[in-house]
Amino acid sequence: MPVITPFVTEVDFASGELSAPAYVIQRKLSDMASMYADVDEAARIMVAEGDRLIYEVQGVDLPEEEGQIPHCTTRITPGRIGAEYHMTKGHYHARREQGEVYFGLSGRGFLVMQTESGETSVQRMVAGSAAYVPPFWAHRTVNVGDEDFVFFSVWEARAGHDYGTIERDGFRKLVVLRDGQPVVVDNPKYG
Numbered sequence: 375m376p377v378i379t380p381f382v383t384e385v386d387f388a389s390g391e392l393s394a395p396a397y398v399i400q401r402k403l404s405d406m407a408s409m410y411a412d413v414d415e416a417a418r419i420m421v422a423e424g425d426r427l428i429y430e431v432q433g434v435d436l437p438e439e440e441g442q443i444p445h446c447t448t449r450i451t452p453g454r455i456g457a458e459y460h461m462t463k464g465h466y467h468a469r470r471e472q473g474e475v476y477f478g479l480s481g482r483g484f485l486v487m488q489t490e491s492g493e494t495s496v497q498r499m500v501a502g503s504a505a506y507v508p509p510f511w512a513h514r515t516v517n518v519g520d521e522d523f524v525f526f527s528v529w530e531a532r533a534g535h536d537y538g539t540i541e542r543d544g545f546r547k548l549v550v551l552r553d554g555q556p557v558v559v560d561n562p563k564y565g
Contacts (some may be wrong), residue, residue: 376437383434387479388502390524396435401428403455406463409541411455411548411563419455427451428460442531449524450483450517450551454498457550464514466490468534471509474527478503481523484549484556487511490539494546496558499525512540516549518556 382459384393402425407416419426433446453460467474476485478499485497485505489512497505499515507513517523548561 378436378442379436385447385479385526387524389522389563390430390432390449390479390526392432392434392447395432397431397433399431399433401430401463401501402426403428406461407455409463409471409544410455410458410462411561412458415456424560426453428453429462430458436531438531438534440532443528444531445526445528447479447526448515449525450515451522452481452520457552459516459518459549459551459556461516461549462514463537464512464540466512466536467509467529468536469532471503472530472533473509474507474513474529474533476503476505476507476513476515477526477528478505479524479526481517481521482519483523483525484516484518484558486514486516486545486547486558488546488548492546496547497551499523512545514540514545516556518549 404425410416420549429450431448436444478501480501482500488494544564546564547558549556
C-alpha cells in the first residue's frame with residue numbers, strides 16, 4: 375500500500391464545496407429522467423426549462439484499497455419532477471458487506487434505503503444528523519426542502535458502487551409532495 379501524505383480539506387457546510395476537490399460530478403435531469411415515476415413530466419421540464427441540475431458531488435481522490443476512507447459532499451438542489459422531490463440516483467455497494475455514514479450539513483432531506491430482499495427504511499436528515507447506512511442496504515437521498523440539501527459521506531474504499539441494479543429496478547419507495555408535506559409512497563415502477 376502506498377503511503378499517503380496526511381491532508382485536510384475544508385468544507386463549506388452551506389454549499390458543500392470542498393477547498394480542493396479532486397473530482398466534481400454533476401447529475402442533470404437528462405441523466406436521471408427515467409428514474410422518476412413521471413417520465414412524461416421529466417421530458418416536459420427538459421423541453422420547457424432545459425436540463426436542470428439535480429445534484430452535485432465533490433470528493434477527494436484516494437486509492438480503492440483496504441484502509442483508505444474516501445469522502446465527499448453531495449448537494450441536492452430543491453425542486454420536484456411532478457410530485458416527486460429531487461433525489462440522487464442511489465446505489466448498492468458493489469461489495470454489499472460495506473456500510474457508509476452520511477452527515478447532514480445544511481437543508482433537510484430523507485435517506486431512503488432498501489435491501490435486496492425487500493426491507494425498506496426511510497430516515498429524516500437535517501443539519502447535524504449522522505445517518506448510518508448498514509451493509510447490504512441500497513441508499514438514495516432526497517431533498518424535501520426549499521433550499522439545497524447538503525451532506526458529507528464517508529465509506530470504505532473497496533466498497534465500490536453498483537448503480538446498475540437501481541437503474542434497472544428502482545427503489546421500492548418514493549418521496550412525494552402531498553397536501554404540502556413530504557410523504558413516502560410505494561413506487562409504481564418498482565421492479
